[in-house]
């Protein structure tokens with residue numbers, strides 16, 4: 095069964111077609127990369143999956159069922175920089191969110207371990223790197239044991255160590271059976287962690303399938319750029 099199935103999704107902003115018939119199938123248990131240039135509609139698509147945007151038309155199915163409010167507890171999302179308090183540590187953040195959402199406090203240790211923040215759990219967020227802040231945001235999103243996690247540009251602005259740690263976090267999430275979808279405009283960011291990719295250009299799906307299927311003559315980057323050029327000129 096697919097974790098997420100999107101069919102012919104349209105979202106217009108004042109007549110501008112941010113999503114213009116997007117189609118995606120995210121296999122359950124996959125680490126899925128949503129690629130596309132700036133403005134391709136990646137954030138709009140992820141917000142639609144998280145229930146934060148209402149598409150004009152099309153279908154979103156989550157684990158085989160039409161997406162509705164009741165199912166949103168199965169989606170954990172981090173779509174912009176996490177809202178954190180600088181003077182609080184990670185545990186305090188997680189306690190607050192766990193209480194608000196009726197999640198048992200013992201889950202806090204599990205999510206800290208998943209995002210590799212156990213050692214710094216009592217350090218104030220003011221002293222966290224950007225990558226650690228993002229990982230705390232992911233830990234908060236994981237509290238309710240979502241089956242699908244959607245992360246918008248989780249590597250954005252991270253230094254090489256931050257990128258390495260984020261990759262490790264994404265892999266350990268996938269190892270627990272959670273389906274993970276990340277977006278990026280950089281092929282390099284997804285090519286090291288994602289097994290499946292979808293490429294959006296101007297709100298439409300230009301490619302979907304295994305990462306290696308993007309390659310032209312064995313060259314992934316060349317294939318990706320050719321696809322963007324081809325899909326971009328089709329749109330114009």
Ligand SMILES: Nc1ncnc2c1ncn2[C@@H]1O[C@H](COP(=O)(O)OP(=O)(O)OP(=O)(O)O)[C@@H](O)[C@H]1O
Nearest residue numbers: 107110112130131132133134135136137138139279
């Ligand atoms: N609330 C909004 N009102 C009007 N236009 C919007 C709104 N949100 C997004 N758009 C437009 O829709 C298009 C798609 O935006 P979106 O943020 O979904 O793309 P993206 O692929 O995530 O881009 P980026 O990589 O730059 O974040 C863009 O042209 C953007 O300007």
